[in-house]
Amino acid sequence: xxxxxxxxxxxxxxxxxxxxxxxxxxxxxxxxxxxxxxxxxxxxxxxxxxxxxxxxxxxxxxxxxxxxxxxxxxxxxxxxxxxxxxxxxxxxxxxxxxxxxxxxxxxxxxxxxxxxxxxxxxxxxxxxxxxxxxxxxxxxxxxxxxxxxxxxxxxxxxxx
Amino acid sequence: xxxxxxxxxxxxxxxxxxxxxxxxxxxxxxxxxxxxxxxxxxxxxxxxxxxxxxxxxxxxxxxxxxxxxxxxxxxxxxxxxxxxxxxxxxxxxxxxxxxxxxxxxxxxxxxxxxxxxxxxxxxxxxxxxxxxxxxxxxxxxxxxxxxxxxxxxxxxxxxxxxxxxxxxxxxxxxxxxxxxxxxx
Numbered sequence: 001x002x003x004x005x006x007x008x009x010x011x012x013x014x015x016x017x018x019x020x021x022x023x024x025x026x027x028x029x030x031x032x033x034x035x036x037x038x039x040x041x042x043x044x045x046x047x048x049x050x051x052x053x054x055x056x057x058x059x060x061x062x063x064x065x066x067x068x069x070x071x072x073x074x075x076x077x078x079x080x081x082x083x084x085x086x087x088x089x090x091x092x093x094x095x096x097x098x099x100x101x102x103x104x105x106x107x108x109x110x111x112x113x114x115x116x117x118x119x120x121x122x123x124x125x126x127x128x129x130x131x132x133x134x135x136x137x138x139x140x141x142x143x144x145x146x147x148x149x150x151x152x153x154x155x156x157x158x159x160x
Numbered sequence: 161x162x163x164x165x166x167x168x169x170x171x172x173x174x175x176x177x178x179x180x181x182x183x184x185x186x187x188x189x190x191x192x193x194x195x196x197x198x199x200x201x202x203x204x205x206x207x208x209x210x211x212x213x214x215x216x217x218x219x220x221x222x223x224x225x226x227x228x229x230x231x232x233x234x235x236x237x238x239x240x241x242x243x244x245x246x247x248x249x250x251x252x253x254x255x256x257x258x259x260x261x262x263x264x265x266x267x268x269x270x271x272x273x274x275x276x277x278x279x280x281x282x283x284x285x286x287x288x289x290x291x292x293x294x295x296x297x298x299x300x301x302x303x304x305x306x307x308x309x310x311x312x313x314x315x316x317x318x319x320x321x322x323x324x325x326x327x328x329x330x331x332x333x334x335x336x337x338x339x340x341x342x343x344x
Contacts, residue, residue, distance in 0.1 A: 018177060025183035032190045050284040052291040054298055055200040064199065121199055124283050129231075131279035133286075134338055141209035150287055151201040 044080075045070035045087050050126035052152035063117050064149075065106040067099070069132055070125035084128045086136065096139040103145050119147040202291060223265045225254045225273045229289055231280030231341045244288055251296035255329065268300075268329040276336040297331045304329060 047070040058064050068087040072080040076092070085092050088102040103120070110118060120140060124133055140148060227247070228236035235242045237250060255271045257264040265271035273293055277286050298313070304325050305313040313325060 018180065022176065022179035022183050025180055025187055029183060029187045029190060032187065032194065050287050052202055052287055054202060054291055054294045056203040058199045058201070061199075119203070121201060126282070126284035126287075128283045129279060130277050130281040130283060130286055130338060131340070133283055134279060137206065138209070141206050144208065146206040146208065148204050148206055149199070149201040150204065150290070151199060152287060152291075154200065 042090060043068070043087070044072060044076050044090070044092050045085060045125070046073045047123055047125045048127070049123060049151055049153050051155040052150075053155050055152060055154060056149070058119060058121060058149060060117075063110060063114065064119050064121050065103065066121050066123055067102075067136060068123045069128055069136065071128075084125070084132050086132070096135045099136065099139045100143045103140075103143050117147070118145065119149050120145050121149040121151050123151040202287070202294060204290075219272065220266070220270075222263055223270045223272055225251060225265070225271065227273065227275050227289060227293070229275075229277040229281045229285060231278040233282050233285040235289065244285075244292060247289065247292040248296045248299070251293055252300060255296065255300060272332045272334060274334050274336060277338045278341040279338050280341050281338070293333060294331075297329065300329050301325050 045068050047068060069084055070087075071077075071082055071084055072092065080092050086096065086098075087093070088098060103118075107115060107118065122133070122136065137148070140146070226236075226238055230236070235244060235247070237247065242250070251273065254264050254273075255268050257266075275289065275293065301313040305311060305317070305321070308325070309317075309321060311317070313322075315322075
């Protein structure tokens with residue numbers, strides 16, 4: 001009896017079909033392509049975000065524009081010096097005077113009904129003095145961009 | 161005729177087993193190059209800009225909780241040096257004034273927190289102080305909400321609940337123009 005079964009099994013070729021494997025992997029690939037947002041431009045400043053506890057998550061990425069403040073990384077220190085600078089998009093700018101144009105360029109990509117929901121996210125290095133941050137804040141107020149986010153990391157509870 | 165038949169006999173399928181490898185390669189490339197940027201932070205609303213300096217409001221000193229951060233990152237709370245760690249509890253006590261002390265705010269609606277910094281203040285310190293002051297309000301809202309509706313305060317609550325809570329304990333955090341000490 002048992003020998004009979006054995007004979008029948010050994011006759012079939014036990015292969016698993018891998019034909020659907022590419023489809024599965026492509027699905028994963030597309031998922032990652034859709035979910036991740038490519039950061040435009042390279043970071044020319046060294047920014048270590050400070051940490052805090054009372055955080056709000058920024059939901060819609062298309063409504064957020066970023067202003068970076070920090071010291072230039074070594075590669076650019078020769079050109080831009082070592083003092084804190086402002087980076088808009090992928091360029092280091094001379095001063096806060098360039099901010100209104102930058103905000104306007106972002107604004108045109110957003111439907112007009114949602115203009116009031118635009119948030120500016122300040123990604124500022126923890127070791128920068130408030131002077132430059134203050135200048136940026138004044139410029140934002142002058143450009144009537146009042147929703148502001150001080151970007152911060154979640155503080156570890158154990159450290160508290 | 162004979163030639164055609166021999167061709168048909170061979171398998172017409174393209175070998176697709178390497179497709180998975182190619183797709184995996186792409187997938188790994190995307191995994192490595194992209195980074196999921198999750199942006200979190202302290203959300204604030206700036207006051208609108210006006211060219212004319214605001215009128216010096218006549219405020220009763222007991223209703224003002226003045227916090228000063230100097231260019232050496234030292235704290236001065238209501239005229240005396242203080243520590244960041246005690247800031248939250250002091251702010252909470254000031255706003256609520258549970259024992260009706262004479263030197264703390266008359267009521268939460270009249271309480272004003274004033275924050276002033278130097279241009280030389282470290283950004284990290286400034287954010288820490290701001291965080292503590294916001295934490296004081298967040299905790300008060302939580303307590304008030306728990307007492308009234310039995311749930312902690314969150315943005316998912318109905319709008320009129322939130323309005324009620326924020327009407328009772330409004331967050332008034334005024335930031336003065338910084339003094340220009342210690343600028344880099």
